[in-house]
Amino acid sequence: MVSIKELPREEYLLKGHAACAGCGPSIALRLLFKALGNKVFLVVPACCTTVIQGPYPYTSFAVPLQNMLFEATGATASGIAAALRIRGLEDITVVGWAGDGGTVDIGIQALSGAAERETNFIYICYDNEAYGNTGLQRSGATPYGAWTTTTPTGKKERKKNMPFIMAAHKIPYVATACPSYPTDFVNKLRKAKEIKGTKYIHVLAPCPTGWRYDSSKTVEIGRLAVQTGIWALYEIENGKFRLNFPSDRLVDKAKRKPIKEYLSMQERFRHLTEAEIEKIQMWIDEDWEYYRKLASSEACV
Amino acid sequence: MAQIVIDTANHIAGYAAKAARAKVVAAYPITPQTTIVEKIAEFVESGEMEAEYIRVESEHSAMAACIGAAAAGVRTFTATSAHGLALMHEALHWASGARLPIVMVVVNRAMGAPWSIWPDFSDSLSQRDTGWLQFYCADNQEVFDTIIQAYRLCEDERVFLPAMVCLEGFLLSHTYMPVQIHNQNEIDDFLPPYKSGWTLDVNNPVTHANLVSPEWYMEFRYMIQEAMENAKRLIPEIDMEYGRRFGFQYGGLVDKYQCENADLIICTMGTIGCEAKVAVDNLRKNGLKVGAARIRVYRPFPVEEIRKLALQARIIATIDRHISFGMEGFLASEVKASLYHMEDKPLIAGFIAGLGGRDVTFKTIEGIAQKSLKWLERGRVEKETEWIDLRE
Incomplete structure (x- = not known):
């Protein structure tokens, strides 16, 4: 396990980038390069x-970066990985870095194909729970109840469970992360780098612009997501599910903060009724009952 | 040693991808393209072809994988047809915009609805404006030779654009013909190892294709136009050099037949060009001054060659295996556009024929010629666009 002090000083996300103030994805991006280096x-x-x-x-x-079509990350990575194999350059890590819309919606086919073909690459979905770049429209990863510009009265459906969809592809490594827990994310990236095949990491990346909170609160919001259990940090390694710190301490409901603390900090949820908040709380508790069973069982996902 | 094989154009395309030493092949099956990718799968799995074969889950992904592989520094190949090509549309723009020298075989097939698996050019001509070079073949030997020539052209630093090598479904794709597969050493000599304008490189980290403001975008488009003009100049040179080395040559941009002193020139693309030659022979036996010009390269369009032909012809009859709904066939439009600035223009008669695989034989073409000559005699084209063999 790497500690925060041991992270390399080198920066490959340079000054002057154009992210919003308090951008969660840009923190994740900086950590990505600290974990993987520049190869x-x-x-x-x-996105x-x-x-x-x-x-x-x-x-x-x-680092060398190829911009590509919205839905084509998985397929493009397949082509690059094949070329690197032919050229004997397999010490270079191929990384797909896509938003939630580009992953769970328009890009799911190419990603699923790449995973099924056991493409040797790391795919990272940085999830800010909406189409941020185009002005905050609803995506398949937008959570129930959230305001977006295309769900002005709140989304009526639940968030797609993409990590488990990826686990169903029987790929060797699936993990979740959040930039509020930097060492967890870095360790997962380093582990993924050493595994051959398709590795999928789903990063909840708070977005002050879309979630409507003060841009100084990004790290705090990410922590609350984990502490309330609406986002769990876990790994699925060769099908085996394991909760990571601090989520592994939150199996008991009494240890988790009420979801209201997380929701009430974000204006995108401000119209929610008590009954709707109750419903979200119930779904979280159900999820955790499932996590508990998975974590304590020998069975694979 | 060169060898003669008797095989279909699709299998021959597989031989050509192997001979060109394509290193990454990404493809998705669609009728009538499938036997190309089956042949390549055979070559790769038997070890005869040293390549990575990516069995993608769609044509969009096929082109995306080729773009990734070409950007990562290897020669790529793919093939598709009709709806597969249409699904790639967005990625076609990306490939040419990224200036990646990808070569793709398009086995021409009509677009639905309704479903058709038979040939016309509505699939590839719909991709006219994507920035791809477009070649149209008339026989299986030309398919082999054009694929090799296309790689050489696309990887020329004055071009760096992708190319489609088009062949008509079933008429060529599933038809056996003898083809000379040239000596591999000589092909290697003609076609040096892969070259592209840029490559992903950890020692020289570039950000490729990021957002370009209106201050710069037009220059990138202009460079593609320049590359097309360069290609127009290079194609006849490459074709001539190829002819000297291998004994097969196709007239560069336009395959001309008996066009000297012809009153009527029949302008075609693809296999209709072969039938047109038979028609010309028959008509010439009857003393009619007829020639045939097969447009071999549709992008870049051979404007200057068309003008040269128009200097002597009194009427040009275009035969389009294609219709741009609400207008006419592209070939008719573009031949007309090419001649607009000429002082003394010939008449131009546009014919639509062979859509969805309907036969266009030399007899059909003789009929077209007779009608055109009649209009020439009367001094005017009586119908701007005539649909041939249309059920009433």
Whole structure:
């Protein structure tokens, strides 16, 4: 396990990038490079990172980056991985870095295909729970009740469980993360780098612009997501489910903060009724009952 | 040693991908393209072809994988048809915009609805404006030779664009013909190892294709136009050099037949060009001054060659295996556009024929010629666009 002091000082996400103040994804991006170094080929589809990198002829990235079509991250990575194999350059890590829309909606086919073909790459979905780049429209990863510009009275459906969809592909490594827990994310990336095959990491990345909270609160919001249990930190390694710190201490409901603490900090949830908050709390508790069973069982996901 | 094989154009396309030493092949099956990717799968699994074969889950992903592989520094190949090509549309723009020299075989097939598996050019011509070079073949030997030539052209630093090599479904794709597969050493000599304008490189980390403001975008488009013009100049040179080395040559941009002193020139694409030659022979026997010009390269369009032909012809008859609904066939439109600035233009008659695989034989073409000559005699084209063999 790496500690925060042991992270490399080198920065490959450079100064002058164009992310919003308090951008959760940009924190995750910085950690990505600290974990993997600069021997990476990055594929970025249309997403907030298209903006973060800055416009031509500038860039804020010190690693080779190929911008690509919205739905094509998985397939593009397959092509790059094949070329690297042919060229004998397999010490380079291929990374797909896509938002939630580019992953759970429009990009799910190419990602599923790449995973089924056992493409050797790390796919990271940085999830800010809406189409941020286009002005905060609802995605399949938007949670129940959340305001977006296309769900002005709140989303009526639940969030798609993408990590478990990926686990169903029988890939060797699936994990969740959150930039509020930097060492957890870095350790997962380093582990993923050493595993051959498709690795999927789903990062909950709070977005002050879309979630409507003060931009100084990004880390706090991420922590609350984990502490309330609406986001759990876990790994599924060769099908075996394991909760990670601090989620592994939160199996007992009494240890988890009430979801209301998380929801009430974000204006996107401010219209929720008590009954709706109750419903969300109930779903979280159900999820945790499932996590508890999975974590204590020999069975694989 | 060169060898003669008797095989279908699809299998021949597989031989050509192998001979070109494509290193990553990404493809998805669609009728009538499938036997290309089956042949390549055989070559790769038997070890005859040293390549990674990515069995993608859609054509969109096939093109995306080719883009990734080409950007990561290897020669790529794919093939598709009709709806598969249409599904790739967005990625076609990306490939040319990223200036990646990908070569793709398009086995021409009509677009639905209704379903059709038979040939016309509505699939590839719908992709006219994607920035891809487009070649149209008339026989299986030309399929092999054009694929090799296309790689050489696309990887020329004055071009760096992708190319489609088009062949008509079933008429060529599933038809056996003898083809000379040239000596591998000589092909290697003609086609050096893969070259592209840029490559992903950890020692030289570039951000490729990030957001470009209106201050810069037009220049990138202009560079593609320049590359197309360069290709127009290079194609006849490459074709001539290929002819000297291997003995097969196709007239560069336009395959001309008996066009000298012809009053009527029949302008075609693809296999209709072969039938047109038979028609010309028959008509010439009857003393009619007829020639045939097969547009081999549709993008870049051979404007200057068309003008040269128009200097001597008194009427040009275009035969389009295609219709741009609400207008006419593209070939008719573009031949007309090419001649607009000429002082003394020939008449131009547009014919639509062979959609969805309907036969266009030399007899059909003789009929087209007779009608065109009649209009020439009367001094005017009586119908701007005539649909041939249409049920009333």
